[in-house]
Amino acid sequence: MEKNIKVILIENDLDFVFLLQQLLHKDSTFSCLGYATNKTDGIRLACEVQPDIVLMDLNLSSNELAGIETSMEIRRQTNAKVIILTSFEDYDTVIHACIHSFASGYLFKTQFDTILPYIKQTAAGHTPHEYLIRSLILSQLTSAERTILERILGNPIDIYSSNKTIANQKTNIFRKLGLKSQKEVIHILGDYL
Incomplete structure (x- = not known):
């Protein structure tokens, strides 16, 4: 039996939050413990529920990459792994965000069908993205x-x-x-x- 993976969502698009919650509820491997739509609430939620995985949107506010700051603070205060989930399809922007937030990986929102397997892979250990991010941090x-x-x-x-x-x-x-x-x-x- 697979371990139950505790997930929170930090996303300001409520329609996308709804879709993610529906997706997570379809698989008993996951427990969706809640969502937040901004930095302050996201950090508070992560500290309260101590998730295994945080699905993090980069663009939480008018500060274009508020997700980086939020992710970094969550990494400082919890043991959660962060997966950047973004509509930015600029590879350099996403990699920059992953490096500066110590994320475990990233997915584009257009890769909706790969979200559940990617969360499982990330929760189980290190992903290829994580190895790439690690090497870029060390560089x-x-x-x-x-x-x-x-x-x-x-x-x-x-x-x-x-x-x-x-x-x-x-x-x-x-x-x-x-x-x-x-x-x-x-x-x-x-x-x-």
């Missing part, structure tokens, strides 16, 4: 910074640098990834990498 770091990141994540790696150099590299990692602390790095990237 922002120098080789030395990647080594420090591995060490932060608990891999026993010998580092032959001074404490000052290591501290500077950690600061660079936090800045480049938009994270605030070593604890945040471990929380967000621990399973991701």
Whole structure:
């Protein structure tokens, strides 16, 4: 028997929310725990119900990519995986959003028939999109910074640098990834990498 996958929707198009809810209710693998139409309510809902998966629209408001900020905050505060679900069909925009929100993947809204299998695949482990996003995140770091990141994540790696150099590299990692602390790095990237 498959594990029940807890899903929330963060989407401001109520017609699309209705369609997604109907789709999720057709398969007993999923529990749709609710939806939100904006950043504040989305973060609150995710923190309250602790979903496995968040289906996130990028365009939640007049701020064209409010979904990035919402996704990132949800990743900071929960263990949920985020799937970007968008009508933007510009690959560069979507990949940028995935990298900066640490999403596990993305689907275009026109790929409606693939939503359920994609959620299952994402909940079960790492998707090809997740590997792509991970490599693009890591490409922002120098080789030395990647080594420090591995060490932060608990891999026993010998580092032959001074404490000052290591501290500077950690600061660079936090800045480049938009994270605030070593604890945040471990929380967000621990399973991701």
